[in-house]
Amino acid sequence: MLELRLVQGSLLKKVLEAIRELVTDANFDCSATGFSLQAMDSSHVALVALLLRSEGFEHYRCDRNMSMGMNLQNMAKMLRCAGNDDIITIKADDGSDTVTFMFESPNQDKIADFEMKLMDIDSEHLGIPDSEYQAIVRMPSAEFLRICKDLSTIGDTVIISVTKEGVKFSTAGDIGTANIVCRQNKTVDKPEDATIIEMQEPVSLTFALRYMNSFTKASPLSDQVTISLSSELPVVVEYKIAEMGYIRFYLAPKIEEDEDMKS
Amino acid sequence: MLELRLVQGSLLKKVLEAIRELVTDANFDCSATGFSLQAMDSSHVALVALLLRSEGFEHYRCDRNMSMGMNLQNMAKMLRCAGNDDIITIKADDGSDTVTFMFESPNQDKIADFEMKLMDIDSEHLGIPDSEYQAIVRMPSAEFLRICKDLSTIGDTVIISVTKEGVKFSTAGDIGTANIVCRQNKTVDKPEDATIIEMQEPVSLTFALRYMNSFTKASPLSDQVTISLSSELPVVVEYKIAEMGYIRFYLAPKIEEDEDMKS
DNA sequence: GACCTGATGA
């Protein structure tokens, strides 16, 4: 038996809006630790990892570990039926092939339950090691969103280069080239406006903007985004989910040869 | 070497949004006087003249006259990547075949530079004589925009008739006819709401609404528009750019015979 | 209330 009650239901709504474009089907894993998901995007290039810790739920009952395969498009459809202020409860009986989402309006006047069929999904759960990164950039998520969108109008890939002074986002396309530099800035009125760079050594990596733009769909979850970079490692783009956990997106850098081969 | 720093970068953004629909490629001419452009629209019917005086820039360095051919669609794309509060600097080295647009965010935390290839464009720079006009109408740009849009839903051409009392915009189409009269009104709370007519003698001219509607894309640049009319002369539709200059659109009147010839 | 811009689905 599983019963997870989330007072701030809008969080779950935002989580699904953030990943449904990238991942079509995925297993949600439920354990004493929390409610989590790990999945590759449909083209097997990017990876999404979600964690909602059990402590973040008002009520968290998970008698034994469960893995529930869901179609995220359909799950998002159902969650869109929840009001933003609704309390959402996720329920599943042991051995059942369905999951139930219950939405309670704040004043308890409206109670809805949506039942969805579960799917069998081959899960390839990767152990993701905690790596040391050459550079970690924390910046306003809205700014990162804007930069990725702007650069997309010029080119298809972004080169992210970190030095002590700042982080540079560059692209090139038919009509020209673009470089956007964000300086480190810790002394800002509101902490959510800060741009902070922790750098062990300079790093410069290339990524497909298409995926970056998908990742930024998670911006509503957090004012800040963290970008962790190392040569030879996938970049991690992380959005913290207040009091609960995170969404992390992993994307392998493009190898330099790619640049020469295109034409 | 050319370096023009414009604190109110949104002006340049608006200028490009105003003319990119009408003109695809054009030469920007840079001299000690200012940054200017003169170009025919793609069907060679209308003419655009832009002037941004050097005094309007915070910093204006132009060692020698330069003419820079740009694709306005691409230039607009790049300028859209500037924030509305950004400071924009236009840079070009002598003999270079590129131009660089630099965007600085107000707090200097974000600095972007976009480089664009220049083009070779045959320019046919016309000397436009300062003519005397039979009538000059000054009116709110939003009102002119609205009139042109409204009349477009009825007909394809507008007859602009000026008398001492006011200016009349008329059209006719399959579904009927329309006349909109704006009376002179100098005694208005806000000067930008005034409608002022300076008339030497009455005049009535016909124009294609399609072009008028293009011209009104410049409305965000100025609260007022000036329409200068004379028989046998192109109409001038002018939007002043605060402290800097103007955009002027020229359009030849339709000859009366046109009316009879259309079936 | 209308228009325009941005976002989404086919």
Next chain:
DNA sequence: TCATCAGGTC
């Protein structure tokens, strides 16, 4: 990638 739809702004 394009057309449609929704939300924000004036």
